[in-house]
Amino acid sequence: MKPAEHNVERCGGASATPPSPRERPRVARRPGGRWLGAAMFLPAILYVVAIIGVPFLMAFLYAVGDVRVGSVGYHFVGLENFRSVLHSPAFRRSLFNSVIFTVGSQVLVIVGAFTLALALRDKFRGRGVVRFLVMLPWVAPVSLGAIGWKWILDSLYSVINWLLVAMHLFRQFDAPQWLGEPKLAMMSVILVHTWHVLPFSTVILLAGLTAIPRDIPEAAAVDGAGFWRTLVHITIPMMRPILNVALLFGIIFTFTDMTVVYILTRGGPYDSTQVVPSLAFFTGILGGDLAEGAAISLFLVPILVIVAYLMLRVAHRAEVT
Amino acid sequence: MAVVETRGLTKVFKEGQLGAVNNVDLVTREGEFLVFLGPSGSGKTTLLRMIAGLEQPTAGEILIGGNVVNHLSPRERRIAMVFQSYALYPHLSVYNNIAFPLKAQKIKKELHREKVEWASSLLGIGGLLDRKPRELSGGERQRVALARAIVREPTVFLLDEPLSNLDAKLRASAREDLEQFHKRIGTTTIYVTHDQVEAMAMGDRIVVLHQGFVRQIGTPKEVYDDPADTFVATFLGSPPMNLLESDDVVVGFRPEHFLPADRLREGSRIPLRFRVTYLEFLGAERILYGSLAGSRFEEKEVLSRLPAAVSEAFQVASVYDFGVASESLRFFDRQSEKRTQPKAIAWQ
Ligand SMILES: Nc1ncnc2c1ncn2[C@@H]1O[C@H](COP(=O)(O)OP(=O)(O)O)[C@@H](O)[C@H]1O
Ligand SMILES: [Mg+2]
Numbered sequence: 001m002k003p004a005e006h007n008v009e010r011c012g013g014a015s016a017t018p019p020s021p022r023e024r025p026r027v028a029r030r031p032g033g034r035w036l037g038a039a040m041f042l043p044a045i046l047y048v049v050a051i052i053g054v055p056f057l058m059a060f061l062y063a064v065g066d067v068r069v070g071s072v073g074y075h076f077v078g079l080e081n082f083r084s085v086l087h088s089p090a091f092r093r094s095l096f097n098s099v100i101f102t103v104g105s106q107v108l109v110i111v112g113a114f115t116l117a118l119a120l121r122d123k124f125r126g127r128g129v130v131r132f133l134v135m136l137p138w139v140a141p142v143s144l145g146a147i148g149w150k151w152i153l154d155s156l157y158s159v160i161n162w163l164l165v166a167m168h169l170f171r172q173f174d175a176p177q178w179l180g181e182p183k184l185a186m187m188s189v190i191l192v193h194t195w196h197v198l199p200f201s202t203v204i205l206l207a208g209l210t211a212i213p214r215d216i217p218e219a220a221a222v223d224g225a226g227f228w229r230t231l232v233h234i235t236i237p238m239m240r241p242i243l244n245v246a247l248l249f250g251i252i253f254t255f256t257d258m259t260v261v262y263i264l265t266r267g268g269p270y271d272s273t274q275v276v277p278s279l280a281f282f283t284g285i286l287g288g289d290l291a292e293g294a295a296i297s298l299f300l301v302p303i304l305v306i307v308a309y310l311m312l313r314v315a316h317r318a319e320v321t
Numbered sequence: 322m323a324v325v326e327t328r329g330l331t332k333v334f335k336e337g338q339l340g341a342v343n344n345v346d347l348v349t350r351e352g353e354f355l356v357f358l359g360p361s362g363s364g365k366t367t368l369l370r371m372i373a374g375l376e377q378p379t380a381g382e383i384l385i386g387g388n389v390v391n392h393l394s395p396r397e398r399r400i401a402m403v404f405q406s407y408a409l410y411p412h413l414s415v416y417n418n419i420a421f422p423l424k425a426q427k428i429k430k431e432l433h434r435e436k437v438e439w440a441s442s443l444l445g446i447g448g449l450l451d452r453k454p455r456e457l458s459g460g461e462r463q464r465v466a467l468a469r470a471i472v473r474e475p476t477v478f479l480l481d482e483p484l485s486n487l488d489a490k491l492r493a494s495a496r497e498d499l500e501q502f503h504k505r506i507g508t509t510t511i512y513v514t515h516d517q518v519e520a521m522a523m524g525d526r527i528v529v530l531h532q533g534f535v536r537q538i539g540t541p542k543e544v545y546d547d548p549a550d551t552f553v554a555t556f557l558g559s560p561p562m563n564l565l566e567s568d569d570v571v572v573g574f575r576p577e578h579f580l581p582a583d584r585l586r587e588g589s590r591i592p593l594r595f596r597v598t599y600l601e602f603l604g605a606e607r608i609l610y611g612s613l614a615g616s617r618f619e620e621k622e623v624l625s626r627l628p629a630a631v632s633e634a635f636q637v638a639s640v641y642d643f644g645v646a647s648e649s650l651r652f653f654d655r656q657s658e659k660r661t662q663p664k665a666i667a668w669q
Contacts, residue, residue: 213406215404215405215406215408216408216410216411218375218395218404219402219404219408219410220410220421220425221374221375221394221395221396222374222375222395222396222400222401222402223396223401223422223425224395224396224422224425224473225396225421225425226396226425229424233421233424234410237413238411238412240412
């Protein structure tokens, strides 16, 4: 990001004269060095193959076969599963829900995280404590947090409703069913997920904010810019690469996540909060139709590949500018 | 144009510690080029930042154009500041960097281009308007920062070591440019530097700072010829003033006044024997390092600075007859280090 460093890099990269022999780094070429290198690399490759490669391949094989839980044979059925998934209303519904879930929570996360980061940048009494509290939802296990939220939003024991009733905003048996009405359920799921991933984005954005040299906003203040002008014309543009990184990470975390949905609503009511990963899980694991579940989850791949590609490009651009 | 005034201005960063700026009183004059000079850590930047409104004073008042501005934000003080790092907006083109203050102060859009062109041509960067700051050299960045500062025609200019990031050659020409530039626009300017040569060359007046205290305010000639205390005497001038302790006074004389005896008028000269230990030939002048010999100041180290016009040859380890004109002597109190009246002291 810093111009000076890049000039140096650029000069280094583009210099026409080869480095003198004395400067050239000496690599010790021991016999067997190549094998040693490969051996050192092997665990990492094995790890990736075992954890990512094999399941991915299995998913692919399942998706083009007719495997069910407990079935013995395997028949190749080509793209049959994909066709049936594409035609299934449940899948279309969940894809739509996934988009709502992701867009909704990411808008909240980016706005919220940016606000928090701005607030936590300046020194104030107890900043350390507040920073710690903000981090808590991220370090606490999701399932634990989500179960807490399930109680908070429960139809009978909801603390929120108890408060609303106590404040005479609602009557006892007329209070909102946070997880029972389609629109409210989607909202609740989005909010709880936002609560969970907010700290991560906040930390990323905070790092980005503190990387802006202090005298840039000061120069803006002397130049006559107020808070909003500095924010819109200086801070946000300078944060663009970091904002993109936070957003793309957030999209991946959100699009592939089903914990919150699974614990809070199990996709209900009437599939109104069913997202693609949870549908894959319910169909493939609980419903026993491994092939179709695999096909559903494979639909995530092209989307995530695009996001990952964008992410790499953005990261690269952040380096160059 | 406005006058900047500070009254008892103090900044203490950590309670109980010595202040970074202590009880500073000063008044600029209309259109003057005032230099804050002091070693690193002497509080120059802190003082400047308080005037700009970027730092809240612990005590004291700041007045701009006769009004107390302590509680005004930087934007309300209508000053322009050039930061040591230039603080250009890295994502904006040079044009938009220079136009930013115009936009921020809601100056009519139609005037922007005209004003940016005026400022950039004044600084000779008209051809760089489409570039980004990272595509500029250090000198060009400095000019962009200056252009951004003058574009809205501020009442006061604050410059924090604007030349310290430039190499020596560029610095000399940039100094010249800055002086020309100040002559042309005539805006009251406060200029911070730790470089005494820069301060002497550019300042109408110099404020010498040390540990947050103002040691002296005066024209370059005043602070050089009549330093208010031993700190100013040794901080200005290169090589610094020779100081000799005698009872309760300190006697000082500049190396260029410590000359071979035959160069001085007989009546007023104080003869001293000088043992040369080291010679430096600098082209236009020579610096002789050595110590006094055969007086009560035996072994005291002193320097002599001889112009090229003095052509005698000097040998290392030899002793010569040197001297100082008595009117070139400066006297300081040994306790307070402050300037005192000339005193007769025993030299032998
Ligand atoms: N934000 C700050 N917090 C604490 N101490 C500071 C701060 N800014 C400056 N100081 C201290 O105040 C003193 C004066 O600093 P500064 O004004 O930057 O000096 P100069 O510009 O003359 O080099 C230094 O001792 C420095 O460490
Ligand atoms: Mg400084």
